Amino acid sequence: MLKKLNLVTAGIQVALVAGAVSSSVAVANEQTEAKSVERIQVTGSRIKRVNLTSPTPVTVIGGVELENQGITNVNDLLAEMPQASVGLSPENTTSYIYASGLNTTDLRGLGSERTLVLVNGRRFVPGSVGDTAVDLNNIPTSIIERVEIATGGAAAVYGADAVAGVVNIITKKSFDGVEVDISTVKPEQNGGEDYSFSITGGQELDKLSFITSLNYTKNESYAKLDRDFYRNSMRSIANPSDTGSKDGIPGNIVLNGQTALARYSEKGDFFAIAPGADKTRDVYLNNHFAFQEDGSLQPFNYGLGLIPDPNSAISDLAAGRYFHDEYNKGDGVFTQGSKSYFRTPLERVIASAYGTYELNDEHALTFDATWSKTDSTTESGPTFFAYKIYRDNAFVSDEMGNIMDSVEYKDKDGNLVKGIDSVTLYQANSNLWGDRNYEQEREVFRSSIGAEGIINDDWSYSAYFQFGRVEQDTTWTGEVLEQNLLNAVNSAVIDGQTVCVDRDSKGKIIGQIAGCVPFNPMGATSATAEQMGYISTVATRFARHDQAVFAATVDGILFELPAGYVSAAFTAEHRREVAEKTPSENMEKGLIFGNSSLPMHGEIEVDELSMELSVPLLVDEFLALDLTFEGAYRYMDYSVTGGDDAWKLALNWGITEELRLRVNRSKSVRAPSLGDLFAPSSTQYSSGRADICRADSIKKLSDDYKYKQNIIRNCQADGLPEGWMPSSEWLAGGSLEGSIVGNTELKNEVSNDLTVGLIYTPEFIEGLDFTVDYWSFEIDGAIQYFGRTDIIKYCYESESIDNLFCKNLVRGENGDIEHFYQRPINSAQIVKKGYDLESAYRFDAMSGEVALKLAATYIQKDTQNSTGRADDLRSFTGLTDDSPRWKGRFTAVYSQDESVYALTVNYRHSTVDDKDWTIEANNFNEVSSYTTVDFMYKSYVLEDLQLRLGVSNLFDKEPPRTPATFDSGEFYDVNGRRFSVGMKYNF
Incomplete structure (x- = not known):
């Protein structure tokens, strides 16, 4: 190794056996052992130091802790970790x-886009095209060797996106020998198995040292219905006993033990209801018909009965929702959880290599390369449609025609009309087109070459060039060409031939559709090859993101x-990033059901x-063992x-x-992603004709x-006179067309951060330390998206029309809104404050060593304001959605000879769904x-063979039983109790 360039001391390695420790505390405990190393580099600074003390809190997780928990994905x-969120x-x-x-x-719950992930202090290519967040699937x-988490703004040191902090993954740079690791995880219930295999090898020669690794991991999916707590489902329903908003009776209540099924039968169903009829439950219930396999009709089978609803007037969707069980399924298709999964299946392969070649005692070349491929599949229900079927x-059929002809009603002039011209047929049939599957294949390549060395006794250098690329292939199967399907269904008999027809707005046939x-x-269970060729399709999208970086320090x-x-x-x-997305023609033209992409x-x-500076001010003075000032400044020139x-004091x-x-x-910044800036325009529709300027x-x-x-x-300033009303044509229109599009006028988000911490290491108890840090983030100009209603509202409620919202509205000469744009804008403010507490204690016991560690985070304040107006301030502190007051993690590790016993306890504090809740x-x-407990035992049964259980x-802790959380896999463990077995062998 090069002189003075050692990055890890033996003292750190000892500390890491206990798991995550604060770097500042580690120094106090291991200061005497660290004297052999002159200068050390830690996350949060590019200055090599004579110790590990740093004004930025740094939590270190050793590779041994990953092993202690059987972790195959960091x-x-x-x-x-309490400082992080999912x-x-x-x-x-x-x-x-x-x-x-x-x-x-996602550090601090501020969003993955505000957490910078580094590998060996360098950026890694994003996991998704046009994004900035790194996919940790690509890190073997x-x-x-260890993971260092520096919480607090670090943009002055590392550049944009390090708003919430930095996760720096440090890999081993050399290895002597070969190591094989095999492990598997088996849940107590069906599905969700994990399989992992890795082989690592390397050699330390006179001038060359290297390490190579091949990793394979397969995570099986598991359906929601595979878990017993989900089969005992729960949902929120309207309370039939509720009489009003001031009766003290809940408007919604929990219904346990029933699974719900929706309409959209497999073979088709429809309501035969007169135009203008009262939309009551009885009207729907008594006039709902479903097709059978032979094409005949039967009253729609509602299984165990409709979901209770106190409202007499309901929608046709509500009228189609009902309860069922295994023996009373009814005619519906979309059962709760039937096509839903708790985990996406994932398969990944990673090959990586790192090496160093010493040119002499003072200079060395470094190189690394990583290739990974991940495959995952998301399954959804079949394509579902509402077809308009004319008489x-x-x-x-004759039977269906008789039902339509039997409907009687009075027109607007009071005349009796017999028969209806059309009905809407609802259908979702997986036997026709299959379930919709979204297959994702991501391939990542990253490589770098660099040089590092010593200039003289006081100065060193490092420089590197790296290139990374992620390619993303997405394939959608089970899709249909939406208009072709509608054309094919809308058929009539002309001159004795069944043909596809074109109709005017009143349903009158005006021509035939060639090639259809x-x-x-109705009642269909299959389609011919010719029909499949016309209607069904496969859609694809290829995307690529390139990242090139050159840096010298x-x-x-x-x-x-x-x-x-x-x-x-x-x-x-210098950094350059390029993102490209190329959809298939049917995706680009919006021809398939539910998906489009440009x-x-x-x-x-x-x-x-x-520039970064460290200035010692005092040393060995009264109440000043040492006092050091640190500062950093970074200037960034973005092409867009x-x-x-960014700066740090x-x-x-x-x-x-x-x-x-x-x-x-410190002041940190987050730069808009390529997706924020350049997302192509895609059409979307907003229902209704609301306009706040209408008289x-x-x-x-x-x-x-x-x-x-x-x-x-x-x-009036926008040219609309007093008493203005939109045109009758505009008012009579349907949904209003708009566009979702990127915004090249975005600016960087700006965060002002503060961290104040105390570290206490009592001399009277050897091996014990305490750390408490107060932290605060105030982010201005956070990027936010708004829908049409909010765009109009905030445009005209502002002090003037010279605002970001009005720029997203297009009015015609007569004042009618012709178009709107959902562009991201720098309008939001985010404030988050809290405390981190850590304590570690290491001592000898029972002929071995015990290492205890407690880490906790307390959220004092979590507010967001989408516009900056006082009226729009919202507090999320203590809410279920990722902001519990307390999160904690306790680890206890007992080591004796070649055996290790590790216990981990994770805690999430109680929350509420709504801070403004009332019993109404x-x-x-x-x-x-919510608390879970994990246990791991590992031991070397032979000199080179380690077994893990x-x-x-x-x-077997289940998620909390509320309608919003009982099936939430984001914050709670939905996989249940599971057992792991692993083996590691060193050659």
């Missing part, structure tokens, strides 16, 4: 069509002060310069968003041998409404606390 452990995972991407199977981390756990349709193949869906000693050496680091970095091309370049900067004060204070104040809308506003005068003034709303607002979720 994100599984990060998700349990980003994306196979448990919460089961319904995502582009993010299926991704594993991302078998060669992870003269070629496939209307007629199809009768010099660090060393500027000069000496009475208190010590003034150290500095200077870095120059081509995208976006690129960005950024040049960065940074322009110039910006910090103090590190060793008050006594036992007590240390650290303070860190009748303004008239309904009370005089004391805070923003009424702003609305009147801004509407429901009877299920409170969510209980473990149990996760030892007490």
Whole structure:
């Protein structure tokens, strides 16, 4: 190894056996052992130091802790850390069509896009095209030496996106020998098995040292109905006993033990109801018919009966929802959970290599390469449709025609009319087109080459170039060409031939559709090859994201002060990212059911310069064992968003041998992703014709409404005269067309961060330490998306029409809204504050060593404001959705000779679903606390053979029983108790 370039001391390695420890505390315990190393680099700084003290809290997780928990994906452990939240995972991407199977981390619950993930201090290519979050599936756990988590803004040191902090994954750089590891996990209930295999090898030669690794992991999916607690399902229903908003009776109540089925029968169903009829439950119930396999009709089978609803007037959708069990399934298709999964199946292969070649005692070349391939599949229910079937349709049977003809009603003039012209046929048939599957294949390649060395006794350097690429192939099967299906169903008999016909807005036949193949869906269980060729299809999308980085750093000693050496680091970095998306023609033209995508091309370049400084102010003074000032500044020049900067000011004060204070104040930034900037325009529709500038809308506003005068003034400033009303044609229109599109005018988000911490290491108890840190984030200009209703509202309620919202509305010459744009804008404010508490204690007992560690996070404040207006401030503190007051993690490790016993306890505090809850709303607002316990035993049964046995979720803890959480795999363990077996053999 190069002189003075050792990155890890023996003391750190000892500390890591106990698992995660605060780096500042580790120094106090291991200071004497660390004297052999002169300068050490830690996450949160590019300055190599004479010890590990840092004003930024750094939690270190050793590779041994991954092994102690049987972890095969580092994100599984990060998700349990109190400082972090679940980003994306196979448990919460089961319904995502582009993010299926991704594993991302989320520090402080501020979003994965505000957490910077590094590998060996360098950026890694994003996991999804156009995004910034790193997919941790691509990092092999078998060669992870440690994971360092630096919480707090670190953009001044590492660049944009390090708002909540940095997760720096440090890999082994060399290895001597061969190691094989095999493990499997088997849940107590069906499905959800894990299989893992890795082989790691390397050699340490005179000048060359290297490590290579091949990892294979397979995570089986498991359906919601595979778990017993889900089969005893629960849901929220309207309370039939509720009489009003002030009766003290819950409006919604919990219904246990019943699974619900929706309409959309497999062979088709319809309501034969007169136009203008009262939409009551009885009307729907008595006029609902379902097709049988032979094409005949029967009254729709509602299984165990309709879901209770106190409203006499309901929608046809509500009229089709009913309860069922295994023996009374009824005619519906979409049962609760029947096509739903708790975890997306995931299969991945990773090959990686790292190496160092020493040119001489002072200079070395470094290289690394990683290739990974992940496959995941998300399954959804079959394509479901509502077809309009006219009375003269070629496939209307005599029985169906008689039902339609028997409906009587009076028209608007009071005349009796017999027969209806059309009905709506609902159908979802997996036997026709199959279930819809979304198959994701991601392939990642990343490689770098670099040089590092010593300039002189005081200065060193490092430089590297790296290139990364992720390619994402998505395939949708079980899809149909929507218009072709509608054409095929809309058939009639003309000149004795069944043909597809075209109709005008009143249903009158005006022509035939060439090339169309007629199809009768009513009672259908299959389709001919010709019909399949016309209707069914496969859709694809190929996407690619390239990342190229060049960076160079010099660090060393500027000069000496009475208190010590003034150290500095200077870095120059250039980065270029390019994202492209190419959908198949049927996707691009929006021809398939439910999905569309346009081509995208976006690129960005950024040049960065940074400086970091460490100045010792005092040493060996009264109440000042040491006092060091630290500062950092980074300037970033983005090709799209322009110039910006980030900075850090910090103090590190060793008050006594036992007590240390650290303070860190910083400004961090998050740059918009390529997706935020360049997302292609895609059409979407917003129902209704609401416009706040309409005279009748303004008239309904009370005089004391805070923003009424702003609305009147801004509407007139937008060219709409007093008393203005939209045209009758506009009012009579249906859904309003709009676009979801990127925004190249976005600016960087800005975060002001503060961390104040105390470290206490009592001398009278050897091996014990305490750490408490207060932290605060205030993010301005956070990127936010708004729908049409909010765009109109905030446009005209603002002080003037010169605002970000009005730019997303397009009015015609007569004032009618012609189009709207859902562009991301820098409008939101996020404030999050809290405390981190950590304590570790290591002692000898029973001829072995015990290492205890407790880590907890308390959320003091979690607010978001989407617009910056006081009225739009929302508090999320203590809410179920990722903001519990307390999260904690306790580990106990007992080591004796070649055996290790590890116990882990994870705790999540009780929460509420709604902070403004009253009994009038429901009877299920409170969510209980949640605790799980894991155990692992490992031992070397032979000199080179280690066996592992473990149990996760030892007490088979189910998610809390509320309608919102009983099946939530995002924050709770839905896999249940599971057993793991592993083996590691060293050659």
